[in-house]
Amino acid sequence: MIAYIFKRLLVAIPTLLALIVISFLMMHAAPGGPFTQEKQLPAQVLANLNAKYGLDQPIWVQMGRYVWGVVVHFDFGPSFVYKDRTVNEIIAQGFPVTLSYGMTAFVLAVVVGVTLGVLAAVFQNSWLDYVAVGISIGAQVLPNFVMAPILVLIFTLWLGWLPGGGWEGGDWKHQIMPVIAMATAYMASIARIMRSSMLEVLTLNHIRTARAKGLPTHKVILRHALKPALIPVLSYLGPTFVSMITGSVVIDMFFSTGGIGKFFVDAALNRDYALMMGVTLLVGVLTIIFNLVVDVLYAWIDPKIRF
């Protein structure tokens, strides 16, 4: 197992390098640059800016410097747009925010989604199944950009219970709506995957055996059915976890959380090269790590899987 993890981590290095090279080239291939603007800068001013940010160098030199900065100094460079801040500072400020509401939303989505899915499968075609499926379909068709304004309308404007946005250091009142808006759609997907996988597991021989020897239903489910039924959910959870903790542009923009999610789109639109590379690498590294975690978890859940 240790050898397997070590091997996977080694493979991650060329993967990340490829990610850097491809992102770097694609980013520079896009028309316009960080200082392209309607109110054009005079040539000399533009030249000074390009020199300051190293954009006057050939692209391979720029890339080499970037990789060197990241690997040797763990320095992701200065933001080209947010001039008072470095990319390290922006990520250090925004990532804890999305990590906080993303983790809570993840736990909520998993707990509620798995519970709904299991209940729906066990009581298939009963009213409970219809309610659970109804909720998850309803949640699926309510994307977060619809969900967020509805929540604000109800809880801020009509009831006056919750603040309409802001973060205030992660105060719970400020977290409720972002968490719900983010968790809903994921919860619905988890519930659907869980339901169908559980239905399949429930027809397997070892479940029939467990029932035949007289085990009560809840024990059959918890002891024998849940673990194998979780495998398809688990493969969904790896990438989901990463996309949840890196936030969402909709949530960050709508609730003004100050999270990192907003920068995925902003940095690209602004051609803020360094920030765009920074967030891309952040997601890349997290994806590699959590795919590995999921693979390790497979082995724990299903003893048949060996590395």
Place this chain on the structure above:
Amino acid sequence: MKKHLLLSTILALVALPAFADKNPRTGEDLANNQDYTYRMLDSVKSLDPQLISSVEDSDVARGLFEGLFNEDGDGNLVPAGAVSYTVSEDKLVYTFKLRPESKWSDGTSVTAADYVYGWQRLVDPALASEYAYYLELAQVKNAGAVTAGTAKAADLGVKALDDLTLEVTLENPIPYFTKMLTNSATFPAPKAAIDKFGADWTKQPNIVTNGAYLLSEVVDGEKYVEVKNPNYWDAKNVIMSPITALVINDEDAALTRYQAGELDRTDVPSGQYPHLKEQFPAEAISTPYACAYDYIINMAAGKGNEALKDVRVRKALSYAVDRDVIVNNILQGGQTPAYSWTPPAINGYAMPDIDYSHWTQAERNDKAKALLAEAGFGPDHPLQLTLNYNTSDAHKKIAVAVQQMWKQTLGVELTPNNYEWKVHTDKLIAGDFEMARYAWCADYNEASTFLDLYTGYSTNNDGKYSNPDYDKLMKDAKGMADPSANYTKAEGILAADMPIIPIYHYAKVDMIKPDLKGLPQHDVMQFWYAKDLYRIKQ
């Protein structure tokens, strides 16, 4: 419970501002709470006065820092860091007397050397400020050469004659020089703090400021809080504190939060002004804003559409745009139809008499049809054009409306092309367009900030329009004591040559709490100063 009540009463009393009753300047009764919270579109990009390039950052900076002059609510200059100034006979040397009681927040005095340092920094190639060109625009001696690296910072036309006397030398006299000095790029800079902390000097607690407010809390991406600076020279007249800027990217979310009482001021999302005005007549406010929206026509040789090189075609297209429909049915926010380039509300600007502005739309359409037919286009030979615009709902609606107007009136087949912002701009700069959406906002409150754009020598003249008479008028204007006659003539030439199709002039459309006073009413620059704000008792 009682204990809590007592404690909160004491706290409330302690927290009361110094002004419990009246505004010392106007005598109005003041409300008990004097805090101000407003919506900011995006995080601060920089608080370094010489690096600032966005409107929002300037709003924050005008609270924290102060330059030689401020603007009052009507857009007139009022002395700030300077108490008086003299100009030499040849209008080339300005001598400013600085305010002796002006202090930095670290306790040291603001001296002429701080201005010299700030201005030298602005043009320094190593700082690479996007506003480095501003001093060259202001004709300050050697500004361009220092930015280009061909002259030393010490050669810049700015000198400290003593601690309180600043001398500025210009290359050419310009009548609006002092008007340019309210821009944060021209603010003084605290050398000691910058030397000590480098690029981190604007971070808390390093930052040293000289304005009416101190930076008290920064959560980047979320909020910026300023509190009153007790050592500010005019502190006795500063009422509002704290000033909180909340970053809210989404304007609809901001409006909801305004309605929930979380904000005192926010922008009105496009199209929502009429119903908000009806619901909240005292709160929905629209005031003129110094920006203009137009379609520029590519006139460059060998580029663009050859048909557009014919002035009759350009005029026909311009006449056939029903601006009232765009303003009243699409934008609906108090914007005004534009038949000329410079917004009429610009300080000291007299609009020329533009013929087609007083025609009815039916008259314009008839004239347009005749002109286009004369140019050889008609039903069997329709004019085909493309128009570039950048992604935005409003731009799209306007483009579609214009497409319909031209189709119906002139039979012109227009293809609107939507591009992402940077791609649109890149195509503009490269001259890769036939017609393109464009907008320009004033750098300073004077007509040349608009009219200089269409001189043959302007770097921002993307359509490459060039008329020697126009260029001469604008060049001559630089040396005149009152250039307004030249501006009026230049604008007349633009209307005759029609290298652009003016569409509308902007309005700043806001929701503002009715007890909030002191925001500019007639300043088209929309420069607001937190120190002038106050809440009246209702």
